[in-house]
Amino acid sequence: MTRPIDRRTAGKWLFAGAATAATAGLPRALLAQPAFPSKTLQLVVPYPAGGTTDVVARTLAHGLSARAPAPVIVENRPGGSSSIGTGFVARAAADGHTLLVTTGSTVTLLPHTQGLPFDPLKALAPVAELGRTPLFLYANPRIPAKDLKGLVAWMKANPGKITYGSYGQGTQGHFGGVILGKAAGVDMLHVPFQGGAPALQALVGGHVQLLIDAYQPAMEQVKAGRVLALAVSSPERSPYAPAVPTFRELGLPQVESISGFFGMFAPAATKPETVAALSRLVSGITASDAYRQSLAKLGVLPPQALGPAQMGQSIRQTHAAWAKFVRDIGYRHGDT
Structure with a gap:
């Protein structure tokens, strides 16, 4: 460069x-x-x-x-x-x-x-x-589950207790949570931020439990153990994060539309x-x-x-x- x-x-x-x-x-x-x-x-x-x-x-x-x-x-x-x-x-x-x-x-x-x-x-x-x-679903490690399936089960038993952040209202990150909530049958509270950086800071700090955003810079926090990556919206697993399952694998193909x-x-x-x-x-x-x-x-x-x-x-x-x-x-x- x-x-x-x-x-x-x-x-x-x-x-x-x-x-x-x-x-x-x-x-x-x-x-x-x-x-x-x-x-x-x-x-x-x-x-x-x-x-x-x-x-x-x-x-x-x-x-x-x-x-x-x-x-x-x-x-x-x-x-x-x-x-x-x-x-x-x-x-x-x-x-x-x-x-x-x-x-x-x-x-x-x-x-x-x-x-x-x-x-x-x-x-x-x-x-x-x-x-x-594609966009990823990220989570604070302190959530009451370590994968999306477990998190959805917990949210169904405890409605309205999970917040998710995005890089702005009316964006793919925002609507990704709406689509996920409808597909999984759960309610989540959306908290919009002015850009991805403050949204990621809020996730790391525990001010929101989930975040829908792109690979970077959140994946650096995943590698450091400060954030979990639960799912990705691409039809196939990302070659850059092969351990992260797709929403389709998890039975939620509707979320692919946010890519x-x-x-x-x-x-x-x-x-x-x-x-x-x-x-x-x-x-x-x-x-x-x-x-x-x-x-x-x-x-x-x-x-x-x-x-x-x-x-x-x-x-x-x-x-x-x-x-x-x-x-x-x-x-x-x-x-x-």
């Missing part, structure tokens, strides 16, 4: 690629355009620097820098439940030089829970998946041939061993090999599923 150019610009890392070496690796559709990218290629992350989405973007930028004849930067534009950075890209020139790197929930779930000022499905064009991210992904998006008006060329370029990087080894450190699974059209179809299906779920539970923005 390269380091920031300067601490005052922590949200921007510059990766300069060698033009002569890069040209050979570019798809023909891009080479047909004058020296594409003809100016700085900007990857916008709608979350703060240092988080998993940010690291995925910088890992991708490092790969792009070896192929692009122009600089590649990552710029963080956090805030507004991701709407600030997402809106910036949606309004950008549709020339393939300003791209969004974000979580799948930005386009599938948050439109139904966060009151975004625009429709991401209409404002953005899918380019490529960058990685898959997510990281993706790249362009402004909606970007020409299809530009989107296709970018997708091929990015897919070449995400298929590399170096990129996948970097993902492994984050606990992020390799992306699905989807073209822009397939990715768009998958997003629309997930978007519709979350819309129905939010309606069915009667959730409104601001609920906990």
Whole structure:
């Protein structure tokens, strides 16, 4: 990984690629355009620097820098439940030089829970998946059981005595607890936090008993014995945590729906041939061993090999599923 150019610009890392070496690796559709990218290629992350989405973007930028004849930067534009950075890209020139790197929930779930000022499905064009991210159910070791089956039995006998935290209301972490509770027939009290770090601190400190979140940074606490990992939402066990059973193994396949992904998006008006060329370029990087080894450190699974059209179809299906779920539970923005 390269380091920031300067601490005052922590949200921007510059990766300069060698033009002569890069040209050979570019798809023909891009080479047909004058020296594409003809100016700085900007990857916008709608979350703060240092988080998993940010690291995925910088890992991708490092790969792009070896192929692009122009600089590649990552710029963080956090805030507004991701709407600030997402809106910036949606309004950008549709020339393939300003791209969004974000979580799948930005386009599938948050439109139904966060009151975004625009429709991401209409404002953005899918380019490529960058990685898959299952969520884990973590527990404080002082819970009255050491596995999910035992915990569910205890909760049924002692309703309303377990709290679970999440990285925010109206998120996959929040709704994962709702889905788990319905599937297992138990009641849990949700406690939302402003991000994963304070939620994890609350779990370690015993202020909540359960937490639904991604692999990192909670898995470091698991390895240190301060937290238990009870289940994972992926269809198969994570290769990075093979001892953790899946919800499906435990008879709760409904919870798989909270799994997510990281993706790249362009402004909606970007020409299809530009989107296709970018997708091929990015897919070449995400298929590399170096990129996948970097993902492994984050606990992020390799992306699905989807073209822009397939990715768009998958997003629309997930978007519709979350819309129905939010309606069915009667959730409104601001609920906990």
